[in-house]
Amino acid sequence: xxxxLLFGLLGLVFSPAKADEKKDPPKKATTYEVPYRLTDTxxxxxxxxINGKGPFNFIIDTGAPALIMTETLAKKVGxxxxxxxxTFDKLEIEGGLSIDKPRGVAIDMFQLKGMxxxxxxxxxxxxxxxxxxxxxxxxxxxFTETKLKWTPVDFKAPxxxxxxxxxxxxxxxxxxGTLTQVLSMIGGLKPNFTVHPRGFLGxxxxxxxxxxxxxxxxxxxxxxxxxxxxxxxxxxxxxxxLNSSEDLLExxxxxxxxxxxxxxxxRGEETKDITVELGxxx
Amino acid sequence: MKKLLxxxxxxPLAFNYAKADEKPLEKPKxxxxxxxxxxxGHFIVxxxxxxNGPYNLIFDTGAPTTLITPRIAKDAKVVGEAKDxxxxxxxxxxxxxxxxxxxxxxxxxxxxxxxxxxHPTVKAFSQEYxxxxxxxxGIVGFPFFAQFKMTVDYSTKEMTFTPNGYKATDVMQDLxxxxxxxxxxxxxxxxxxxxxxxxxxxxxxxxxxADGVDVKTVFAGTAAAAAGLKAGDRVxxxxxxxxDTVSDAYTATGYVKPGQxxxxxxxxxxxxxxxxxxxxxxx
Numbered sequence: 001x002x003x004x005l006l007f008g009l010l011g012l013v014f015s016p017a018k019a020d021e022k023k024d025p026p027k028k029a030t031t032y033e034v035p036y037r038l039t040d041t042x043x044x045x046x047x048x049x050i051n052g053k054g055p056f057n058f059i060i061d062t063g064a065p066a067l068i069m070t071e072t073l074a075k076k077v078g079x080x081x082x083x084x085x086x087t088f089d090k091l092e093i094e095g096g097l098s099i100d101k102p103r104g105v106a107i108d109m110f111q112l113k114g115m116x117x118x119x120x121x122x123x124x125x126x127x128x129x130x131x132x133x134x135x136x137x138x139x140x141x142x143f144t145e146t147k148l149k150w151t152p153v154d155f156k157a158p159x160x161x162x163x164x165x166x167x168x169x170x171x172x173x174x175x176x177g178t179l180t181q182v183l184s185m186i187g188g189l190k191p192n193f194t195v196h197p198r199g200f201l202g203x204x205x206x207x208x209x210x211x212x213x214x215x216x217x218x219x220x221x222x223x224x225x226x227x228x229x230x231x232x233x234x235x236x237x238x239x240x241x242l243n244s245s246e247d248l249l250e251x252x253x254x255x256x257x258x259x260x261x262x263x264x265x266x267r268g269e270e271t272k273d274i275t276v277e278l279g280x281x282x
Numbered sequence: 283m284k285k286l287l288x289x290x291x292x293x294p295l296a297f298n299y300a301k302a303d304e305k306p307l308e309k310p311k312x313x314x315x316x317x318x319x320x321x322x323g324h325f326i327v328x329x330x331x332x333x334n335g336p337y338n339l340i341f342d343t344g345a346p347t348t349l350i351t352p353r354i355a356k357d358a359k360v361v362g363e364a365k366d367x368x369x370x371x372x373x374x375x376x377x378x379x380x381x382x383x384x385x386x387x388x389x390x391x392x393x394x395x396x397x398x399x400x401h402p403t404v405k406a407f408s409q410e411y412x413x414x415x416x417x418x419x420g421i422v423g424f425p426f427f428a429q430f431k432m433t434v435d436y437s438t439k440e441m442t443f444t445p446n447g448y449k450a451t452d453v454m455q456d457l458x459x460x461x462x463x464x465x466x467x468x469x470x471x472x473x474x475x476x477x478x479x480x481x482x483x484x485x486x487x488x489x490x491x492a493d494g495v496d497v498k499t500v501f502a503g504t505a506a507a508a509a510g511l512k513a514g515d516r517v518x519x520x521x522x523x524x525x526d527t528v529s530d531a532y533t534a535t536g537y538v539k540p541g542q543x544x545x546x547x548x549x550x551x552x553x554x555x556x557x558x559x560x561x562x563x564x565x
Contacts, residue, residue, distance in 0.1 A: 033522055035522060035523050035537075040456065040457065041346050041453060041457065042346035042424045042428075042450070042453040042456075043344060043346060044343055044344075047524060049524075055524055055526060055530075059344055060343050060344065061342070061343060061344030062324070062325065062341060062342055062343045062344065062434065063324060063340060063341075063342030063343070063344045063345060063421065064323075064344060065322055065323035065324070066323070094522070094523060094524050095522050095523075096522060120457060122472070128344060130323065131323030131324070131436075132323065134434070134436070135323070135436035138433055138434070138435040138437070139433065139434050140431065140432070140433045141343070141427070141431070141432045141433075141434075142431040142432070142446055142448075143428050143446070143448045143450075144431075144446045144447065144448050146537050147522070153435060153436070153437040154437060155436050155437035157323070157436065158321070160321070160322050160323035161321035161322050161323075192471075192472065193472075194471070194472065195472045195473070195474050195529040195532075195533065196471050196472065196473050196474070196529065197473070197474060197528050197529055197532045198473050198474060198475040198476065198532060198565075200483075200565070201564070201565045202501065203479075203564050203565070204479055204504075204562050204563065204564040205479075205563050205564045205565070206563065207563065215564075216503060216564075218481060218501040218502075218503070218504060219501065219502055219503075220499075220501070221501065245540075245563050245564075248565070249475065249477070249565060252475070252565060253473065253475040254470060254471070254473050254475075255473065256471060256473050280483050280485075281481075281482060281483040281484075281499070281501070282476040282479075282480050282482055282483075282484070282531070282532060282535055
């Protein structure tokens with residue numbers, strides 16, 4: 001099982017031989033707020049669009065020399081490959097940042113292949129953002145915040161130099177991607193990347209002295225159909241007693257559309273169990 | 283498998299221990315670390331382990347673990363504390379250690395976990411740069427830098443670190459837990475939950491690959507109605523986050539607390555329109 005950790009070490013690979021990077025960094029010194037998430041594997045995941053297609057999931061990786069993605073993806077977005085480099089028209093990073101004519105490397109990274117086959121990261125990973133992109137910005141990371149801060153700097157990144165492993169590969173690590181694919185097939189592990197929208201109740205709630213009072217029932221909402229009324233006090237959700245609206249959100253947070261939710265409410269002196277079929281909406 | 287389960291059972295103990303050991307944070311102070319950019323586009327920092335060193339390590343935001351070579355593990359006398367030693371020591375793996383004082387430049391982090399191993403790529407780097415920089419003996423990863431607000435600036439070749447109180451959980455332990463639970467039971471569905479009540483129904487058909495999602499319904503008397511959202515609007519971003527699927531939009535609203543005001547960009551009659559929405563408490 002220890003070999004799993006090797007996935008972590010992304011992109012400490014090579015980069016292609018020749019290149020002449022002459023793109024100016026963006027002129028405006030605006031700071032961009034780039035939303036990120038930490039994957040289950042503790043990688044810093046940002047979303048990008050390439051040539052208008054996507055979004056794709058990339059990892060911020062100072063241990064990688066360049067923008068690297070799978071060959072399949074490079075082909076799909078229409079990258080043009082020459083001398084080992086693939087050029088794209090536009091790279092957009094979520095949060096409003098855009099880079100014209102970025103160059104990258106199309107190669108199937110064994111680390112991504114292995115992680116994706118087992119669904120380890122919790123999200124399908126398509127590539128990494130390395131040095132030739134990252135060096136154009138001063139980047140602030142803070143995992144107590146939900147966004148990274150990217151400020152363009154005036155730095156022309158010289159071309160990354162290729163480091164050649166004498167054996168041509170990565171010292172025997174390449175087999176790990178394939179090995180995990182086989183292992184996960186045998187073990188019946190399937191990646192689980194689908195995200196479902198949470199179900200909708202359609203009730204505005206007010207938290208008063210540890211009581212959760214329904215302040216508004218939206219017209220045509222599941223709450224209205226189930227007979228919830230303004231003034232009802234919600235005491236329990238799914239059989240768990242509630243002290244705050246956070247408790248209620250916590251109880252419901254894993255219930256997708258179409259599931260039912262049992263609420264215990266107090267109306268006047270009367271206690272009622274009301275089951276709501278959660279609908280579509282937010 | 284037995285060994286795996288045993289180490290899983292030990293987890294709660296490990297966590298309790300860590301909590302008991304917690305100390306109040308010192309006043310956050312920002313420190314600067316110079317780094318050495320090498321021709322392959324990587325950068326090297328100077329690291330001390332429990333005051334021993336300095337050693338050269340690669341700084342890697344893509345590494346969820348910190349790695350040290352057996353050479354410096356021996357030099358810093360941390361080998362004896364190693365846990366989870368592998369039965370077959372591939373790549374010189376000698377197990378995992380917690381370094382009490384892990385210092386990058388002058389920036390000190392406590393109890394940083396690190397794996398001891400001879401990573402082939404680190405070896406290749408070391409051979410490449412040995413003449414100019416001395417040997418390279420590992421990788422600084424997430425367990426170190428997650429404890430700080432950090433900036434990286436290639437133009438000045440400087441990083442800054444300010445303690446932020448973030449407590450990183452151990453990636454190996456987390457992964458083992460996920461894998462074990464997915465082996466014994468069906469994995470839970472991943473659900474994106476909004477943090478507030480917006481009063482919207484969104485939709486997107488399967489063959490629609492354009493940016494954004496459609497507003498199908500705006501409920502009367504809600505935050506969305508007050509913000510001027512209309513059925514037929516195409517929502518492009520919520521608080522700067524792309525909303526190209528319905529689930530994306532739910533994920534984006536998961537970051538917006540009731541009462542917080544965020545901008546929403548919609549396409550309406552061919553034009554981008556920026557609205558501000560402040561969701562309410564509810565669901």
